[in-house]
Amino acid sequence: MVDVPELVARAREGHPRAVARLISLVEGASPQLREVMAALAPLTGRAYIVGLTGSPGVGKSTTTSALVSAYRRAGKRVGVLAVDPSSPFSGGALLGDRVRMSDHASDPGVYIRSMATRGHLGGLAWAAPQAVRVLDAAGCDVILVETVGVGQSEVEIAAQADTSVVLLAPGMGDGIQAAKAGILEIGDVYVVNKADRDGADATARELNHMLGLGEARAPGDWRPPIVKTVAARGEGIDEVVEALEKHRAWMEEHGALAERRLRRAAGEVETIAVTTLRERIADLHGDHLTGTLAARVVAGELDVYTAADELRASLTDPSFKARFASGAL
Structure with a gap:
């Protein structure tokens, strides 16, 4: 585990190795990435x-x-x-x-x-x-x-x-x-x-x-x-x-500079949120949910929009997986 506050402090002092380490944590999607970004936000x-x-x-x-x-x-x-x-x-x-x-x-x-x-x-x-x-x-x-x-x-x-x-x-x-x-x-x-x-x-x-x-x-x-x-x-x-x-x-x-930076921040927030949702959807492959929904689309039992609605519901409805496992869907 990296001491994030110390690493950020050293980066602020201009130590290139500290800057390199922080960027490596970003590139590697480190589990400490959220902590890093929280520490950097005010700076x-x-x-x-x-x-x-x-x-x-x-x-x-x-x-x-x-x-x-x-x-x-x-x-x-x-x-x-x-x-x-x-x-x-x-x-x-x-x-x-x-x-x-x-x-x-x-x-x-x-x-x-x-x-x-x-x-x-x-x-x-x-x-x-x-x-x-x-x-x-x-x-x-x-x-x-x-x-x-x-x-x-x-x-x-x-x-x-x-x-x-x-x-x-x-x-x-x-x-x-x-x-x-x-x-x-x-x-x-x-x-x-x-x-x-x-x-x-x-x-x-x-x-x-x-x-x-x-x-x-x-x-x-x-x-x-x-x-x-x-x-x-x-x-x-x-x-x-x-x-x-x-x-x-x-x-x-x-006022265009502030507007550009606002749009940039909004885009970053949206990208991170969408990436997180994609990771959660990928986790569903282990339950064969995505494959099952796809098979029902191919068989003509579901249209693609209804299948997408059910996939989305699996991310937000705690009872969805239980209903899926019981064959209720």
């Missing part, structure tokens, strides 16, 4: 959470590393969650972002954690929201969350970040991809990286045109800026930070 809510997403090869890790450097020059403590896809065969992940950000490995003001998706879709690991809370409570001023890079499906970051950054690069077909599947809806700041390549200006123009074709904005609404960078050389990174700070100031002025 969270101060960090600014920036999500970075985009297709593979656009330079997300390089941009993240450059942003870390910029924020460190400003004297801010930075946490990084870099999410990598899991192998469908071994379940493991390369976690290569730790290699790309090795320049910051010895900086006590930076904490970098790679996380595997473990099959979770949407571009994030399932434990990412709670890991963000750990970094927030540990005193990080800015938390950068870098998603998998799976393309159009990784829009989950928009619900988990205060500000979402969408990265594109010239010559990769990103302009067309940006018009699809919600990419235009999730970006608060757009970055055309590798702007020293041919086609960067055309990519920025195309993106600007597509943003103009999006839903109408009222006067005073936020219009996502487009910033061109060469992250490998640090060019344009200060402009990205400036755009992020402007978006944060706009959100605070218009």
